[in-house]
Amino acid sequence: MDFITNATVKAVEHLYNATITAQDVNLQQTRKEFEGQITIVTFPFTKVSRKGPEQTGQEIGEYLQANVPEVAGFNIIKGFLNISIADSFWLNVFKGIYENENFGTLPANGKKVMVEYSSPNTNKPLHLGHVRNNLLGYSVAAILQAAGYEVIKTNLVNDRGIHICKSMLAWQLFGNGETPESAGMKGDHLVGKYYVVFDKEYKKQIDQLKEEGKTEEEAKKQAPLILQAQQMLQKWEAGDEEVIELWKTMNTWVYEGFSKTYKKLGVDFDKYYYESNTYLLGKDIIEEGLAKGVFFKKEDGSVWIDLTEDGLDQKLVLRADGTSVYITQDLGTAQLKYDDFGMNESIYVVGNEQDYHFKVLFLILQKLGKAWANGLYHLSYGMVDLPSGKMKSREGTVVDADDLIAEMERTAKEQTEALGKTGDLAEADKQHLYHIIGMGALKYFLLKVDPKKRLLFDPNESVDFQGHTGPFIQYTHARIKSVLSKIQNAGSEILLPDSLQNEERDLIILQSQFIDVISQAAKEYNPSAVANYAYELAKTYNKFYHEHSVLQAESQNLVYFRGGLSKKTAQILSKSMQMLGIEVPERM
RNA sequence: GCACUCGUAGCUCAAUUGGAUAGAGCAUCUGACUACGGAUCAGAAGGUUAGGGGUUCGACUCCCUUCGAGUGCACCA
Incomplete structure (x- = not known):
């Protein structure tokens, strides 16, 4: 314009x-x-x-x-x-869209961007909060790709630390050699079970100590289980063979479980980083910062940065005993990632509870004079709340990812069978279809909301399949495909009519906005812009479809023109949904 | 206590970044199929945008304030 x-x-x-x-x-x-x-x-x-x-x-x-x-x-x-x-202008716009087979893919912009997402702990299975993270990360990566970036998807696995030792210890003490095979459980669920067991037994010990007259704080620190867990962590860090062996075994179980869940979710990664490899990084950056005067050392030997001039606090970056803290590792890992890939931008998909941490992290890197620090961005998203409040793994008040996926597939199956349009499909195709529709509903439900906002999920109210939903868009796509299959001799050439019906014009205008939507979504790292656009387009098409016949249009040329309009709509819907990680079926 | 985020129809979400009479879906009520696919379409009803003040030709949007919700303020990650 x-x-x-x-x-x-x-x-x-x-x-x-x-x-x-x-x-x-x-x-x-x-x-x-x-x-x-x-x-x-x-x-x-x-x-x-x-x-x-x-x-x-x-x-x-x-x-x-x-x-x-x-x-x-x-x-x-x-x-x-x-x-x-004038209609002639819009018709010309449509001609451009129609003749561009790659409409909706922006040319390469020569920039490289890293999207780090998922980043699970290896002591428990994934829950709904992780699902939001995974879908967001995957979608943002897909959007950036469509916008012309070269994208690297990474997963920084939190595979070490006291929380990991907790499930290891509980398994050792109470597990009786149970394995995923013997228990008939997914590995991540089995390990998660022992994480909960630890917490339960730990609480028992705390209660007992309190009865013996200790304060809450004393009891928490002195309970034998927590002492044993700390001991185990020390052994792990010292490379104790037995502990390392157990750690490897249990992590393998978890990874097997995760990979199944990832597959169901349809997410993937180009590069994995493991904290067990990166947790010692960052010390050289501390040296660098001290030399540059960005950091200062206190009398006890601990290293700090003073950010009070930037409206933040003083922040510890290295302990007095010379060991790392969270931010030390993150400084080191940021450098490592840049050294590995040299990307222009790097996006961290992490919940908003870590807003302060990332503010500090980026600020430190800027103060250290890292030119690439300006390309760092924290994609901060809101927590997923239940009607009962926040989800807590330790207390078992979570919506488990695997359960949820199964539930969505089950509902999709029920709804599809009730409509009875796909009875002739082969069994395997049916299962695949139920998966696509169920995940379409779930993914759309989570991605249509602005990432920044918190999101309420009521497990007792099933995710909708009608109205402003993924299946609505999937349905529109399938419907178009059905119509297109009935157009005879549809050539690639179409003759444009002299004027446009209102619904046709509306459709062209919306289609012409697709590129802007992609750029905006890429700029804001916001999948909901794409989701809402796709809904708008599907809705506009359905209205057009209701008002005007494609197959029974007044002339054969008009059949082809409306067919072309439909075909492009289907393509754009498909492409939009692909950016959300949602497949669109040919039939449903 | 300090800092950050948020508050829009009964519910779940939008609102072109300061523009027109604040829009959708669900739920409720009404209408449209001997079908180019009804997981659809059309309509009704539903709002003092948490409350108050300010800036502006114009405010859901910016500023101040009160109330309410969430998160962070570890030599945990």
Whole structure:
């Protein structure tokens, strides 16, 4: 729509002898209840026109109509100049879309971006919160790819630490040699079971100590189980063979479980980092920071950074005994990732409870003079809450990822069978279809919401399959495919009609916005922009479909034209959904 | 206590980044199939955008304030 903007700039120049820039021209889509497609807000021009908004709009409108061939008419309502663009223009726009087989993929921009997501702990299975993380990360990566980036997906696995030792210890003490095979459980669930066992036994010990007269705090520190877990961590760090062996065994169980869940979720990674390899990194950065005077050393030998001038606190970056803390590792890992890939941008998909941590992390790297630090971004997303409050793994109040996926597939199966349109499919195809639809509903449900916002999930209310949902869009796609299969001799050439029906025009306008939607979603790292766009397009198509017949159109040329319109809609829907990690079926 | 985030229809979410009469879906009520696929379409009803003040031609959006919710403020990760 640049030509409207430019013409408006000229109009103001010509009419009022004033110079404005393209940024002063505020274009928006005309509201449905008014005539026209594009609206110019005239208020910003009243200063230079020294006239009321209506009259200013009238004058600009007349100028545009006289000087821009595409402008077919205009009207003014309360200072809003609504422009009607000639159908020939929109038809031409559609021609461009139709002839571009790769419509919806932006050219490579030569930039490399890393998306780190998932980042699970290896002491428990994945739950709904992780699901949101995984879907967000995967989707953002897909969007950036469509926007022309080279994307590297990474997973930083938190595979060591006291929490891992807790499940190891509990298994050792109470497990009786149980394995995933003997228990008939997925490995991650088995390990998670012992994490819960640890917590239960630990609490018992605390209660007992309290009865013996200790305070809560003393009891927490002195309970034998926690002491044993700490001991185990020390042994692990010392490389104790027995502990390492147990650690490897149990981690293998967990990874087998995770890989099944990842597969179901449809997410993948180009590169794994393990904290057991990276937890000692970052010490050289501490040295560097001390040398540059960014950090300072206290008398006890601990190293700090003072961020009070930036509105933050003093922050410890290295313990007095010379060992790392969380942020030390993250400093080191950030450097490692950059050394490995040299990316221009790096996105951390991590919950908003770590907002402060990432603020500090990025600020430190900037102060250290790392040029690449400006490309770091924390994609902070809100927690998934249950009606009962927050999910807690230790207390077992979580919505388990595997259970949820199974539940979604079951519901998809019920709904699909009730409609009875796919009875003739082979059994394997049916199962695949139920999976696609169930996951489509779940993924869309989680991704249509702005990532920043917290999200409420009620396990007692099943995820919808009607209305503003994934299956609605999947259905629209399947329906188009069905219609297209019935068009005879559909050539690649289409003849454009002379004029457009309202619903046809609406469809073309929406289609033409696809590229902007991708760029915006990429810029904001926001899948919900794509999700809402896809819904809007599907809805607009369904309305078009209801008002106008494709197969019974007045002429054969019109059949082909509407077929082309449908085909492009299906492609854009498919591409949008692919950016959300959602498959679209041919039938459902 | 300090800091950050948030508060929109009964519920779940939008609102072109300061623009028109705040829009969708679900739920409720009503209508549309001897079908180009009804997982659809059309309509009704539902709002003092938490409350108050300010800036502006114009505020859900920006500023101040009160109330409410969440998160962070570990030599844990």
